[in-house]
Amino acid sequence: MQTYLRGRDMITTQEWTKEEIDTVMDVAMELKRNRALGLPHAYLRDKVLTMLFFFSSTRTRASFEAGIAQLGGHGMFLASSATQISHGDTTKEIGEILGRYTDGLAIRHCDWGVGTQYLRWAAEASRVPVLNMQCETYHPFQILADLQTIMEKKGDPRGKTITVSWAYAASYQKPMSVPQSLILLMTRYGMNVRLVHPPEFKLMPHIVEQAQENARKHHGSLELMDDFEAGIKGTDVVYAKSWGAMNTTTDDEEGARIIDKYKDWITDERRMAMADRDAIYMHPLPADRNVEVSDGVIDGPQSVVFDQAENRLHAQKAVMALTMN
Numbered sequence: 214m215q216t217y218l219r220g221r222d223m224i225t226t227q228e229w230t231k232e233e234i235d236t237v238m239d240v241a242m243e244l245k246r247n248r249a250l251g252l253p254h255a256y257l258r259d260k261v262l263t264m265l266f267f268f269s270s271t272r273t274r275a276s277f278e279a280g281i282a283q284l285g286g287h288g289m290f291l292a293s294s295a296t297q298i299s300h301g302d303t304t305k306e307i308g309e310i311l312g313r314y315t316d317g318l319a320i321r322h323c324d325w326g327v328g329t330q331y332l333r334w335a336a337e338a339s340r341v342p343v344l345n346m347q348c349e350t351y352h353p354f355q356i357l358a359d360l361q362t363i364m365e366k367k368g369d370p371r372g373k374t375i376t377v378s379w380a381y382a383a384s385y386q387k388p389m390s391v392p393q394s395l396i397l398l399m400t401r402y403g404m405n406v407r408l409v410h411p412p413e414f415k416l417m418p419h420i421v422e423q424a425q426e427n428a429r430k431h432h433g434s435l436e437l438m439d440d441f442e443a444g445i446k447g448t449d450v451v452y453a454k455s456w457g458a459m460n461t462t463t464d465d466e467e468g469a470r471i472i473d474k475y476k477d478w479i480t481d482e483r484r485m486a487m488a489d490r491d492a493i494y495m496h497p498l499p500a501d502r503n504v505e506v507s508d509g510v511i512d513g514p515q516s517v518v519f520d521q522a523e524n525r526l527h528a529q530k531a532v533m534a535l536t537m538n
């Protein structure tokens with residue numbers, strides 16, 4: 214267990230050692246147990262978390278705000294559109310000034326080619342931990358909650374197979390931060406990761422290389438596939454969601470045309486039956502129901518999406534308690 218995490222940024226799990234992430238899991242389980250028992254756990258009394266959003270959110274905002282309150286602190290919500298950022302506040306001002314007012318700076322900025330750099334620059338200027346509530350490259354808190362969920366449902370992840378697949382959704386070109394963070398972390402936990410997508414939906418090459426290296430180091434595997442059904446066959450975890458074709462085109466109309474070629478990539482009961490009989494279905498939400506996944510699967514007995522969403526609260530509280538104390 215690594216006990217000195219005070220002041221650390223969480224921009225990607227890749228920058229934390231496996232032992233440090235094991236510590237997060239341990240604390241997250243403990244905090245979940247404490248909440249179930251009604252035991253107080255105000256480890257961050259009087260601390261304030263800034264929550265700066267450049268993009269909409271349901272789960273991330275609600276779970277961070279509830280989490281910091283349950284830890285005895287306060288969450289300060291800032292919509293970027295209601296700040297002076299468009300009138301000149303730079304990342305230096307955001308990092309420096311909000312870092313002086315509060316004890317943690319959480320940011321969601323998913324703009325392609327902009328978000329990750331924004332977080333990096335804010336972190337350079339900030340004296341307090343910067344927590345990544347999702348950028349275009351990473352969604353670390355989603356994936357910590359996912360790891361916690363897999364451990365709860367499937368036990369030791371080592372040797373288990375997870376299918377990280379693209380799925381059809383027409384709503385918009387969604388960020389690829391979830392599949393990227395999944396392949397980075399699950400390979401470090403010795404899982405056999407199948408990354409499945411049509412050819413136009415490649416992830417960022419440096420992330421795939423890092424995941425391959427993680428698999429080599431931690432006795433996992435990363436298999437790249439382009440057949441949805443072959444990817445699901447016999448798997449232990451079906452994690453299928455949509456993301457955009459931004460590595461092929463950043464033009465939204467062309468992206469939408471490419472997405473529309475693959476309307477049959479839906480996780481339905483027939484496909485779910487191809488997985489292991491005890492397989493679980495995961496999705497970070499929001500899902501495009503009956504487009505990306507059928508009601509029968511997402512509301513069915515193999516779906517763990519609500520436990521997965523709940524674990525956002527516990528995993529985030531663990532990182533806040535460890536870094537902001």
Ligand code: CP
Pocket residue numbers: 269270271272273274347355497498499
């Ligand atoms: N999964 C997730 O990040 O949900 P929100 O976009 O609602 O925060």
